[in-house]
Amino acid sequence: MTRIGVEGTLSDVRSALQEKGYDIVELKQEQDAQGCDCCVISGQDQNVMGMATASIDGPVINASGMNAEQICQEVENRVK
Numbered sequence: 001m002t003r004i005g006v007e008g009t010l011s012d013v014r015s016a017l018q019e020k021g022y023d024i025v026e027l028k029q030e031q032d033a034q035g036c037d038c039c040v041i042s043g044q045d046q047n048v049m050g051m052a053t054a055s056i057d058g059p060v061i062n063a064s065g066m067n068a069e070q071i072c073q074e075v076e077n078r079v080k
Contacts, residue, residue: 002079005032005039005056007063013040016068017075038079040071 001023006014014024017040025036033039033056043064059078063071 002038003036004075004079005036007039007041009042009044010040010063010071012068013063013071016072020072020076022075038075040075 001021003023003025004017005025005027006017007027014026018024025032027033027039027041036056036058038058038061039056040061040063043062061071061074061078066074
């Protein structure tokens with residue numbers, strides 16, 4: 001089953017992805033992303049300090065400006 005990490009503030013996205021059969025991991029800490037095939041972040045605190053470290057090898061989707069359905073489509077496009 002495909003594991004998707006979803007930032008805690010994106011509860012609508014988490015629900016939509018669960019309905020589509022994805023295994024969802026709530027991203028509370030950086031290490032929560034390990035083992036995920038893809039992560040969805042809100043973008044609110046993205047790279048605040050001007051530094052960025054990658055916790056996963058897979059895609060990270062910035063949900064800023066997208067609705068839950070658009071994010072689900074983006075996840076499906078990137079994990080296949």
